[in-house]
Amino acid sequence: MGKLNLGQGSGGRLTSELIGKFKAQFDDVNIQRDLEDCTMISPEWAITIDGFTVSPMDFPGGNIGKLAICGGTNDLAVRGIEPKFVTLSVIAEEGLDEEELLRYGRSAASVCHELEVKLAAGDTKVVPRGTVDGLFLTVASMGQPLGKPLGMDRIKPGDRLAVTTSIGRHGATIGSIRFDLDVTGLSSDCAPLWPLVKPLAPLPGVRAMRDCTRGGLGTTLCEWAEGTGLGIEIDESSIPIDEGVSSVCDILGFDPLHLACEGCALIAYSPDDEDRIIEILRAHPSGIQATSIGTVVERHPSMVGMRTKAGGMRVVDMPVGELLPRIC
Amino acid sequence: MSSDRAKLLSSALRRLADRPTTIMEVCGTHTVSIFRQGLRSLFPENLKLISGPGCPVCVTSQGEIDGAIELATRKNVVMATYGDMMRVPGSNGTLGELRGSGSDVRVVLSAMETLRMAEEMPHKEIVFLAVGFETTAPATAALLIEARKKNLDNLSALCLHKRVPPALRALSETDGNRVDGFLLPGHVAVILGHEPFKFIPERYGIACTIAGFEADEIMLALVDLLEQIGKNRPSLTSRYDKAVRPEGNVKAVDLMNRVFNTSTSTWRGIGPIDESGMSIKEEYSLWDGSRKFDVAVRNMPEPKGCRCGEILSGTITPKECPLFGTGCTPITPVGPCMVSSEGTCSAWYRYGRKGDLKWES
Ligand code: SF4
Secondary structure (H helix, E strand, C coil), X not given: CCCCCHHHHCCCHHXXXXXXXXXXXXXXXXXXXXXXXXXXXXXXXXXXXXXXXXXXXXXXXXXXHHHHHHHHHHHHHCCCEEEEEEEEEEEEECCCCHHHHHHHHHHHHHHHHHHCCEXXXXXXXXXXXXXXXXXXXXXXXXXXXXXXXCCHHHCCCCCEEEECXXXXXXXXXHHHHHCCCCCCCCCCCCCCCHHHHCCCCCCCCEEEEEECCCCHHHHHHHHHHHHHCCEEEEEHHHCCCCHHHHHHHHHHCCCHHHCCCCCCXXXXXXXXXXXXXXXXXXXXXXXXXXXXEEEEECCCCCCEEEECXXXXXXXXXXXXXXXXXXXX | CCHHHHHHHHHHHHHHCCCCEEEEEEEHHHHHHHHHCCXXXXXXXXXXXXXXXXXXXXXXXXXXXXXXXXXXXXXXXXXXXXXXXXXXXXXCECHHHHHXXXXXXXXXXXXXXXXXXXXXXXXXXXXXXXXXXCCCHHHHHHHHHHHHXXXXXXXXXXXXXXXXXXXXXXXXXXXXXXXXXXXXXXXXXXXXXXHHHCHHHHHXXXXXXXXXXXXHHHHHHHHHHHHHHXXXXXXXXXXXXXXXXXXXXXXXXXXXXXXEEEEEEEECCCEEEEEEEEEECXXXXXXXXXXXXXXXXXXXXXXXXXXXHHHHCCCCCHHHCCCECCCECCCCCCCHHHCCCCCHHHHHHHHHCCCCCCCCC
16 A cells, blocks of 8 residues: 555546545445445435546636536436535635635536525635645535436346437546647536436436546446446447547547546436437437447446447456546 | 458458467557457457567666666756656656656657757757657657757767667577567558568568558458468568558668667567667767767666566567556556557556457347
């Protein structure tokens, strides 16, 4: 056991290992047994928490304030849970511009308005320069399920998989700023998912949803395959990837499957409902690129395979190590 | 390549592979491309691909890295090199760590960038750490020719360039060599053309095909190789005609010949190979970093437990190294095969750790 490195925070295999070890300390008091994005603390209420440390704090398509409320509530939305309350902890670095802080606050509040979510508690601290980089926000969210909470325990062989929009835009946007690449038209997909997925939550054919944040679509798929013990097959040519994202990946050597999304969900559903689900998603502005990308299978248990554009098949594994530091 | 074409080429390979056959992809870019495009799933059971010594970072010996690191710590020296070199472990740390502790080590995308650095920093000694095969060596040669023309006396190169054909000769001569054919590196052939590879089928009876990097080009080259092997008629063919002219890039070869002599060079894990290195000629000695700074390249043992040598000569696959995935990962690399984006161990770690999936229609 050595010192922590950034790779352990990048959302891939090393992150899972670190979380596993840390969680083991709470074995007697931990009620979060399944590896879902939020936990039911009673039949009516679900809860989740998330920290946001993105650098830079302003980026095309959003800022740390908007990101915090979107990210915090998306973890509820993908289990079919309507977000109701959030709490917000602010840790700001001495020297941060006050107006800048308020501007992030306004962005966060406007997402709350859009979702009709109430701020229930908050905490603000200013710490000496150098102890945090700019601003860290932590959001806990609570919500109520519309139907039976979705989860990967409902996924069956034969189920189809869809993404709600093109992948990797958040990661590619942050990467392009970090590496000074000027990519026209590239912006983060940062958006609240609840308005998009609300009509799906009560449909019995919908089994599970996940937002593909750190580690991207590839990691989310691996978590499902490993969590269910089933196999997953996806088709490279059907995965929507914007041109700007492809360019950034080509230049920086990233795999778009592993780039973070902040407004893209992966959905598993019964094949009978495919047309209806895609139609509902595409009717919403954040879902116009929604498309099915693959199937849950019985063969190759716990593994994700991708049919490549070249007609081959390769394993999709969790990314290793640090892709981009401080992305969300 | 469409799915239909993939199936067609796959069945051609299946038909031709009537006995266990081992092909070495010499070049790291081929290794990565084969993994990323899922081509392994299209190969018949009988066909085994192993990776060779074609990753320039991986074959740089520990002694060479140590020499470079020692030089980079000297007062007034600014060391510039290609990005992948930053994380290659020497006996005591990496160039990247050296930068962290205050030495001036910089990443450049091309050799020529160092020319500008030398002009902008006349009071510093700019040393270009020149690595790579015949693909990057012409650029180093051009740099030194330019530096001599301009009389820039604060620029030099620490030349660690290596030549591919002598390494293939050494592999072909190895006792117990199990390779039936070489998938030859397209980029190197762009510079050298056909001639320097012809001795392999002629003298050693090993099939050779120059291959591009697209799925199509790789699959077609494998078909070529299996045909040669099946008919027992080893020769040299090319499936990369869009980029490779039979005579190669005469200008680039001329640049290399003007600046470099061939010399013996030590390849990591493999050891010294005659004529496989490039040393800077006498008339460019003022721009030769190893002479200017009297850098000693010692023979250093490889890190304990690391089996890069066997990886680079295709004797074992990464999974057979006890450190693979445990002591050695891309975050904590022990050997350079895990550092470089073209390294065999890194490709296996990224794409092949869980195994292969077979193509099912
Ligand atoms: S896995 Fe690591 S230690 Fe083993 S051969 Fe590869 S680079 Fe060397």
